[in-house]
Amino acid sequence: MAKKKGSKKKPKKKEKKIEDIAHSLEKSPAVCKLSAEEKEFAERMEKVTKKIDHVLSANEEVQVLKKEIKEKPLTYAALAFTAGVALCALLKGRH
Incomplete structure (x- = not known):
């Protein structure tokens, strides 16, 4: 064993x-x-x-924006993306 x-x-x-x-x-x-x-x-x-x-x-304005974002999330996502791309382009141009 x-x-x-x-x-x-x-x-x-x-x-x-x-x-x-x-x-x-x-x-x-x-x-x-x-x-x-x-x-x-x-x-x-x-x-x-x-x-x-x-x-x-x-803040009432923030509450209104939150409501709008909930109703149209893709629109605001596209706007945020576009703003980010534009900001990056501006920052790249400075250097």
Whole structure:
């Protein structure tokens, strides 16, 4: 009879070493500082986004445009594309 091999494999020394390094990096002060800064930036961006959404939702002209865009999305998509192409052409001409 052949011996049955266990289904669980022990991590190789190299893999374990990599996991240990990754774990120690997660706990390093530099990474913690970056994580805190990233979280702070995300919170500030969320506040700004909420303010912009609030201002836009309060503006009647924006509401009218949103309604028109919902009714004729292809027309406004074509206009936006054309405006983008024209802007690119203008910017290319300057350089």
